[in-house]
Amino acid sequence: FDTFSCPGISSFLRENKRRHDMRKVIHSIKVGVALVLVSLLYLLDPLYKEVGENAMWAIMTVVVVFEFFAGATLSKGLNRGIGTVLGGGLGCLAAAFAQAVSGIGKAIVVGIAVFVFGAAATYTRQVPNIKKKYDYGALIFILTFNLVVVSGLRAEQVLELARERLSTILMGFAICVFISLLVFPIWASDELHDSLISRFEDLARSLEGFSKEYFENVTGKENKSSANFSSCKAVLHSKTKDESLVNFARWEPWHGKFGFSYPWGKYIKIGGDLRDLATTILSLKGCLRSPTQSSEGLRQSVKEPCEAMISSLAWTLRELGESIKSMRKCPSEDVVVPKLKSVRLELSLVVTPATLGTNLENAD
Amino acid sequence: FDTFSCPGISSFLRENKRRHDMRKVIHSIKVGVALVLVSLLYLLDPLYKEVGENAMWAIMTVVVVFEFFAGATLSKGLNRGIGTVLGGGLGCLAAAFAQAVSGIGKAIVVGIAVFVFGAAATYTRQVPNIKKKYDYGALIFILTFNLVVVSGLRAEQVLELARERLSTILMGFAICVFISLLVFPIWASDELHDSLISRFEDLARSLEGFSKEYFENVTGKENKSSANFSSCKAVLHSKTKDESLVNFARWEPWHGKFGFSYPWGKYIKIGGDLRDLATTILSLKGCLRSPTQSSEGLRQSVKEPCEAMISSLAWTLRELGESIKSMRKCPSEDVVVPKLKSVRLELSLVVTPATLGTNLENAD
Numbered sequence: 001f002d003t004f005s006c007p008g009i010s011s012f013l014r015e016n017k018r019r020h021d022m023r024k025v026i027h028s029i030k031v032g033v034a035l036v037l038v039s040l041l042y043l044l045d046p047l048y049k050e051v052g053e054n055a056m057w058a059i060m061t062v063v064v065v066f067e068f069f070a071g072a073t074l075s076k077g078l079n080r081g082i083g084t085v086l087g088g089g090l091g092c093l094a095a096a097f098a099q100a101v102s103g104i105g106k107a108i109v110v111g112i113a114v115f116v117f118g119a120a121a122t123y124t125r126q127v128p129n130i131k132k133k134y135d136y137g138a139l140i141f142i143l144t145f146n147l148v149v150v151s152g153l154r155a156e157q158v159l160e161l162a163r164e165r166l167s168t169i170l171m172g173f174a175i176c177v178f179i180s181l182l183v184f185p186i187w188a189s190d191e192l193h194d195s196l197i198s199r200f201e202d203l204a205r206s207l208e209g210f211s212k213e214y215f216e217n218v219t220g221k222e223n224k225s226s227a228n229f230s231s232c233k234a235v236l237h238s239k240t241k242d243e244s245l246v247n248f249a250r251w252e253p254w255h256g257k258f259g260f261s262y263p264w265g266k267y268i269k270i271g272g273d274l275r276d277l278a279t280t281i282l283s284l285k286g287c288l289r290s291p292t293q294s295s296e297g298l299r300q301s302v303k304e305p306c307e308a309m310i311s312s313l314a315w316t317l318r319e320l321g322e323s324i325k326s327m328r329k330c331p332s333e334d335v336v337v338p339k340l341k342s343v344r345l346e347l348s349l350v351v352t353p354a355t356l357g358t359n360l361e362n363a364d
Numbered sequence: 365f366d367t368f369s370c371p372g373i374s375s376f377l378r379e380n381k382r383r384h385d386m387r388k389v390i391h392s393i394k395v396g397v398a399l400v401l402v403s404l405l406y407l408l409d410p411l412y413k414e415v416g417e418n419a420m421w422a423i424m425t426v427v428v429v430f431e432f433f434a435g436a437t438l439s440k441g442l443n444r445g446i447g448t449v450l451g452g453g454l455g456c457l458a459a460a461f462a463q464a465v466s467g468i469g470k471a472i473v474v475g476i477a478v479f480v481f482g483a484a485a486t487y488t489r490q491v492p493n494i495k496k497k498y499d500y501g502a503l504i505f506i507l508t509f510n511l512v513v514v515s516g517l518r519a520e521q522v523l524e525l526a527r528e529r530l531s532t533i534l535m536g537f538a539i540c541v542f543i544s545l546l547v548f549p550i551w552a553s554d555e556l557h558d559s560l561i562s563r564f565e566d567l568a569r570s571l572e573g574f575s576k577e578y579f580e581n582v583t584g585k586e587n588k589s590s591a592n593f594s595s596c597k598a599v600l601h602s603k604t605k606d607e608s609l610v611n612f613a614r615w616e617p618w619h620g621k622f623g624f625s626y627p628w629g630k631y632i633k634i635g636g637d638l639r640d641l642a643t644t645i646l647s648l649k650g651c652l653r654s655p656t657q658s659s660e661g662l663r664q665s666v667k668e669p670c671e672a673m674i675s676s677l678a679w680t681l682r683e684l685g686e687s688i689k690s691m692r693k694c695p696s697e698d699v700v701v702p703k704l705k706s707v708r709l710e711l712s713l714v715v716t717p718a719t720l721g722t723n724l725e726n727a728d
Contacts, residue, residue, distance in 0.1 A: 043471045143424060237601075237604075239601050282643045
């Protein structure tokens with residue numbers, strides 16, 4: 001009964017944990033540096049003379065757009081840019097239209113425009129697909145449209161104002177992109193890749209933990225097993241995180257050997273399959289907890305094929321994880337399937353109704 | 365074999381669906397109205413004379429703070445308020461300290477303050493517990509601190525500026541709270557309550573669907589069963605949504621008969637138990653899919669007790685859901701436990717090793 005342990009994956013997981021903590025520190029320092037850079041617009045006199053009070057918008061952009069993952073920063077920045085341009089453009093049109101009306105009618109036109117565009121954009125934000133990808137863009141659209149259309153009534157040079165603000169927003173965005181993507185970048189695609197790989201290992205360990213507890217020390221403490229199952233539960237609740245990471249990863253520049261057509265959709269699919277598997281493994285917990293346990297005799301009679309089966313499954317999971325990790329076709333494809341088939345055959349020979357019946361009778 | 369169907373819960377679910385769609389429209393209209401109200405600061409001359417360009421901050425507050433659920437609006441607004449006050453206060457202190465230094469040292473002090481506070485607050489934002497509740501507050505803290513400390517170098521009357529901005533932010537927040545809480549409020553607590561109740565019904569249906577498929581039409585199409593299991597899967601993935609709803613619900617004013625000490629923690633716990641149950645039910649899917657099915661004879665011999673067991677379980681789930689719905693102690697508590705116990709006893713009599721062995725032998 002060999003556990004087929006992969007020292008490669010274990011050390012990879014440890015390394016991963018340490019790197020995870022480091023990343024938080026790196027991200028904080030990067031935000032600090034970006035803030036100092038953008039503050040130079042205020043601090044250096046020549047720059048301040050150029051942009052003036054509008055430097056505020058650059059600071060705001062950096063604070064709001066700089067996210068942990070490079071893909072998230074890009075996605076938020078582009079959303080902000082598109083929202084600002086669309087909102088500003090439509091706002092200018094609406095303001096020009098309102099200028100054509102005289103007297104109190106002007107304010108009424110503005111009020112109606114604010115209501116209609118605000119309500120429509122808010123409704124759009126609640127459509128699941130738009131909410132997932134363009135929520136922030138819609139928010140910025142509402143904000144910019146509203147600011148432009150109401151200040152269009154007061155400021156004569158609304159186009160000038162819009163141009164200046166847009167340019168400072170672009171400055172802020174440029175600083176974010178530069179620091180986020182070029183200085184110790186933290187890729188959502190790496191995070192997704194690593195978390196998927198580590199889930200294969202988690203499931204393999206849960207399976208082995210179950211087999212150990214069920215067949216070897218039934219009377220042992222429950223602590224160890226529940227720890228095993230908790231990582232299995234974490235796999236089960238990975239859906240939301242996966243989806244947002246894929247969302248960010250799509251924005252990231254090419255990565256690995258797949259170029260721009262990286263198959264992110266497959267990560268969602270594999271994640272879903274792993275969750276199904278985790279469901280099955282978790283349901284085994286019922287066997288450990290159940291007050292009516294099968295007799296020692298029956299247990300011993302299925303022990304050997306079950307253990308062989310579980311160790312093959314764990315080995316297969318690790319092979320699959322390893323092949324995804326190194327992004328190569330699973331070399332043991334020709335080995336894995338026949339191996340699993342033979343183990344299943346062996347198991348089904350032991351657990352036919354006839355033998356099981358006999359064993360049950362004996363055990364009784 | 366009675367399905368114990370509850371017309372009460374079914375119509376409640378339909379009604380719920382319709383109400384769910386209506387709420388999106390209501391929310392959009394409410395946002396539109398709030399935007400028009402806050403735009404009045406620009407549109408009405410007397411108001412504009414009072415606040416001037418700072419009206420911009422009121423509009424920004426409404427756009428950013430107005431969320432779907434009343435609790436979310438309150439939480440975001442309070443976060444924004446606290447973040448602004450803290451960031452503004454510390455920013456003023458740092459700016460005053462920088463004023464005391466002369467020449468180029470001033471800019472250096474400001475730069476260091478921006479870096480240190482920005483990086484520290486960003487690190488804090490990544491602590492899970494703070495991220496969950498105060499992420500937005502920390503973001504606003506960074507933004508305000510930065511704006512105040514850098515503009516403190518330029519504007520002489522930084523305190524005056526801070527006071528004016530804070531008062532317009534308060535106006536925006538007041539409009540949000542007024543419309544969000546008093547006009548057709550959408551409570552996160554109601555949403556949490558309803559979604560928890562409907563999950564009991566979903567699980568009961570999944571169980572019944574499984575029993576029907578397994579015992580009645582084994583050769584039927586798989587469509588129906590997979591539809592049943594998909595609602596079960598939805599229960600499995602409810603964790604993230606539950607946690608954010610509880611987070612919002614805590615901010616909402618008293619509600620129902622529990623007052624301010626509403627036991628929201630219990631909702632998380634019950635949700636977790638339902639997810640465990642959903643895991644077990646989903647693992648039953650394996651029985652339907654498995655290529656090695658037990659014989660018709662064995663199946664018929666356990667059919668009756670299994671069906672009785674499943675219908676009792678479904679009935680119990682519905683009773684529990686109903687009692688949570690009406691917020692009363694489950695009246696059938698004295699009935700439920702003995703009923704489940706007797707069904708389990710009955711089942712264990714049929715499925716002892718001895719009888720099962722005999723049945724298996726016969727079936728073979």
